Amino acid sequence: MARCETPETGRDPDRAVRRVVVLGASGFIGRQVSAAVRAAGGEPLLVARRPFTADPAHCVPLDLIGDGPYALSRLLDTERPDAVVNAAGAVWSRAQETMRQANHTLVETVLAALAAASWRPRLVHLGSVFEYAPPTPGTALDEQAPTRPTTPYGQSKLRGTEAVLAASGEGRADAVVLRLSNVIGAGTSPSSLLGQVAAQLHAADAGQEAVVRVSPLRASRDFVDVRDTADAVLAAAALPVGGQVINIGRGEAVPVRTMVERLITASGKPARIVEGAGSGVRTDTGLDWMQVATGTARRVLGWSARHGLDSSARELWRAVGAQPVPVTDRSPAQHWSPAQH
16 A cells, blocks of 8 residues: 655554545545545445445445444444544534534544444544634644634534544544545535536536626635545554644635636636625635645645646546536526635
8 A cells, every 4th residue: 555654753664554444435525535545455444324336345324323333333343444534524504403413423423432342443533624713814724723613614523623632632542633624626515616616517508608606706715635635534544643633735725716717617618707695605604715734744644735726626527527417407596605615
């Protein structure tokens, strides 16, 4: 398997993760992590609430909240994985209870399962940079930045992260938290801004100019490719970095409008952008500007982003373009906020 050479960690350079349990394996990031494990010569065990067809032989349907911690602890004792990746969770749901359950209660269930199991794998928990307080524009978010999230999503993610760090500090889990910036690429959530832009482009009639309707594109975000994110997860699973929070991003603030334009270019379709308020807008994220400091990831993981954002846009479009063209919805289009992942 590919390894990251990071002499500062003092780890055994021959160590590599072979078996990885991926929670939320049917989701955007979970699918890419599973693929990365397989590409590196490992064996992913795919855990999702509902069965899916990506790899039936290695898929375990498991409702982490409904089934309780002991179903997962039994799985860990049976499979004896090197690592568990928690890629499960809810992103920007309108229902705060949904986010609390998915981003906090589920994490507590995973931690209880780890504590009950006789086998102790590394837990890589995927947090979010939206757990931080809004930064001053021009100031990169490092791991010492204050955690005062202003959105229900960020608040629910922070409670999950705090639970993981507490379990690690008390010796109940060998765990590391990766706080992810805005992850993009093939499989990007259709409820995100770029996912919605891609859907509008895909639905546009052939030969006609597409009209891409969005909320005002004022924000700048740190975007990172999902393939790079998966590489960071594998490094965190293998290296002795337990008990830490590590930010994962490209380390640059990119105007959201620029990313929309890159996606339009990747589609090859003529299009114009129409900005304006409308139904369905999530207007207040408290984060109009975001850039992630990546020094810790480089130092302790030997990791930095490798894929350019044009490549990310092409991969996003390739995945959307491979899908059947949906039946045209003639109802008024909703507008979407650039704050979504």
